[in-house]
Amino acid sequence: MPIEADAAAQIPGVVTVTSLARDLRALGVPEGGTVIVHSSLSRLGWVAGGAHAVVEALQAVVGPAGTLVMPAHSGHLSEPSQWRQPAVPEAWWPVIRAEAPAFDPQLTPTREMGAIVECFRHVPGVVRSAHPRHSFVALGPHAGAIVADHRLEASLGDHSPLARCYERDAWVLLLGVGHGNNTSLHLAEARADFPKKKLRNGSPMLVEGGRQWVVYDEDEINSSDFEKIGAAFAETGQEREGNAGGGSARVMSQRAVVDFALAWMNANRR
Numbered sequence: 001m002p003i004e005a006d007a008a009a010q011i012p013g014v015v016t017v018t019s020l021a022r023d024l025r026a027l028g029v030p031e032g033g034t035v036i037v038h039s040s041l042s043r044l045g046w047v048a049g050g051a052h053a054v055v056e057a058l059q060a061v062v063g064p065a066g067t068l069v070m071p072a073h074s075g076h077l078s079e080p081s082q083w084r085q086p087a088v089p090e091a092w093w094p095v096i097r098a099e100a101p102a103f104d105p106q107l108t109p110t111r112e113m114g115a116i117v118e119c120f121r122h123v124p125g126v127v128r129s130a131h132p133r134h135s136f137v138a139l140g141p142h143a144g145a146i147v148a149d150h151r152l153e154a155s156l157g158d159h160s161p162l163a164r165c166y167e168r169d170a171w172v173l174l175l176g177v178g179h180g181n182n183t184s185l186h187l188a189e190a191r192a193d194f195p196k197k198k199l200r201n202g203s204p205m206l207v208e209g210g211r212q213w214v215v216y217d218e219d220e221i222n223s224s225d226f227e228k229i230g231a232a233f234a235e236t237g238q239e240r241e242g243n244a245g246g247g248s249a250r251v252m253s254q255r256a257v258v259d260f261a262l263a264w265m266n267a268n269r270r
Contacts (some may be wrong), residue, residue, distance in 0.1 A: 015047040020057040024098035024173075027242040027251050032065040034142055034150045036162075038256060039070075039084045039116040043176030045246020051119035055177075058120075059139075067140030069165055071183045072121055076133035077132045079104055079202045102204040102211040103132035116175075129161055130201035133215075136156060136161040142168055151214040156183065157190030170254040176247040179230025184254050186221055188261035194269040196220060225269075 021270060028071040037058060041093055047053050058068055080088055080096045088096070101108075110117050120126065121137045129135045136190060138146045138161070146168075151159040152227035172184050180184065196218040205214045237258075239252040 015045045015055045016048065016223045017056045017060065017080075019193075020044070020047070021060045022247070023242065023244050024061045025058065027244070027249055028240050029061050029251055030066070030171060031061065031063045033062060034067040034069065034140070034146075034165055034168045034172050034193060035062055036071075036165055036170055036178050037116070037173045037175060038070045038183065039114055039173075039175040039183040040181075040247075041046045041115045043247040044244055048246060049164045051115040054116050055120045055123060059123075062140070065141065067138060067142040067146065067161075068120070068139045069136055069143075069146060069161060069170070070118055070120055070127060070134045071113060072110045072137040073113055073133060074103065074108050074135065075133060076100075076240070077108065077203045079200070079237050082199070091115045097202065097204075097213045100204045103130075104206075105130070105135070108135075125148055131155050131160075131203055133201070134160070152214070153218055154190065155218055156186035157219070159186075160187070164188040166254055166258060172252050172257060173267050174250040175244055176249065178250075179226045179233075180223060182226060182230065182257070184211060184222070184258055185226050185229060185261045188258045188265060189221060190219060191258075192265040192269065194265060202259075229261050229264050230257075232264060233257055236260065240262075 027041060041051050041054060061192065062068055076102065080093045121128065123139055126137050126139045127143050127147050128137045129147035130154065131150045134155035136147055146161045146164040148158060151201055154160055156162055166187060172182060174182060198217050199220050200215060202213055202215045203213060238256045239250050241248060241250045
């Protein structure tokens with residue numbers, strides 16, 4: 001396949017569970033820690049076993065005492081009038097609201113999260129938070145506490161798994177991706193004091209055993225300056241970067257990057 005051929009061309013050799021785990025340990029991914037992973041399989045070169053191998057490498061590195069967390073967002077379970085990628089005809093909106101299946105932690109697929117997350121969410125023991133759009137999946141001793149009480153109105157704020165990870169002094173691992181994919185920066189966004197726009201959204205959910213279209217308000221989110229924030233954070237020396245297969249990876253304290261982003265947004269966003 002062309003995509004696999006491109007991946008094979010990135011590196012002189014094959015990436016394996018063993019070699020990737022070695023790279024992640026050298027980078028400083030902590031055994032026994034809580035690690036939030038953002039990833040792109042295609043950026044890692046040709047991986048023997050694909051996403052399955054990456055998941056096994058991550059589990060091996062954090063070990064049984066560690067907790068892995070990944071965003072498992074399902075943006076297709078949202079208000080269709082707000083869709084832009086792609087937009088759909090207005091005549092479809094009421095049909096989607098009436099007929100789209102309710103969010104199901106086991107069945108609902110992720111959207112634009114990547115193959116690694118899709119594989120990880122099927123690992124036995126993984127639990128998923130209850131938010132229909134911005135759920136997270138987790139595995140490990142702290143998984144249940146991290147995904148509990150994920151509220152509709154604060155999907156990426158202080159009543160979200162991101163905040164529970166912050167409380168546990170988690171680490172952020174950007175595996176083949178940049179800060180544009182760093183969901184933890186949305187926690188800083190929620191905490192910042194610049195004026196925020198409220199949006200009315202909706203999702204199909206199970207309520208008392210029946211499917212309902214549930215409407216809720218939430219803060220508008222904006223990742224357009226995340227790469228700029230990440231570049232400024234890297235200059236502080238608090239981010240480690242290294243090889244991950246045929247690509248690169250970065251690891252950092254979630255508290256450090258969130259606190260930095262909070263101060264940056266308060267100073268620069270209006």
